[in-house]
Amino acid sequence: MEPLSDRQRQMVTFISEYIGEHDRPPTNREIGQAMGIASTGHVDYHLSVLAKKGYIEREANTSRGLRLTAVSEPHPRRRVYHVPVVGRIAAGAPIEAISDPNEAVELGDDFAGEDAYALRVQGTSMIEDLIADGDLVVVQPAETANNGDVVVALLTSDASEHGEATLKRYFRERDRVRLQPANRTMQPIYVQPDRLRIQGKVVALIRQL
Secondary structure, three states: OOOOOHHHHHHHHHHHHHHHHHOOOOOHHHHHHHHOOOOHHHHHHHHHHHHHHOOEEEOOOOOOOEEEOOOOOOOOOOOEEEEEEEEEEEOOOOEOOOOOOOEEEEEEOOOOOOOOEEEEEEOOOOHHHOOOOOOEEEEEEOOOOOOOOEEEEEEOOOOOOOOEEEEEEEEEOOOOEEEEOOOOOOOOEEEOHHHEEEEEEEEEEEOOO
8 A cells, every 4th residue: 555645644634533523524625724725626636646545435526525445444433322311111010201301321333323212221020131120221213123122112002191111022923912021920911013112122231330
């Protein structure tokens, strides 16, 4: 791989930091302002050299049409998500979901996606899946589930205005859904499909030791 000049190395560093902060590449004008280069044509020249040397790839006729290659970022920057703790969820008998907008956790993209949220567990019905009372579960929104998924299920068969939420493993049977606890002392919940809404799947667990 051809070496870079000091100016080109600084340009790659700026592009990497800009993408990390804004989650999009900079324009030629923004690069020029940061590097003290008045001419966008001069910026374009350096970008052409970087592309030729394999440090970036460019998309024609697009103002932000560049990206760093693996040569520039051999260890890609992890994205961090601000995951709100939106309330509590029952791992036991269903309870009404309670919202609390004042708590949040920061998680990398290994553990959460863009729309993820967290719920604090109340109860012990999932204890054999190592989900204990007081834990936080990270939930990725979803309206469907596969058999065996741990889901946030909203039951609408009772009188609660907002439905009642519970945390269980999902199993679709012939004419009903079985919400299975992971606690051998507890019985499953059976519900008709039209009385159940899947709100999300559990993708991670957070426990404070």
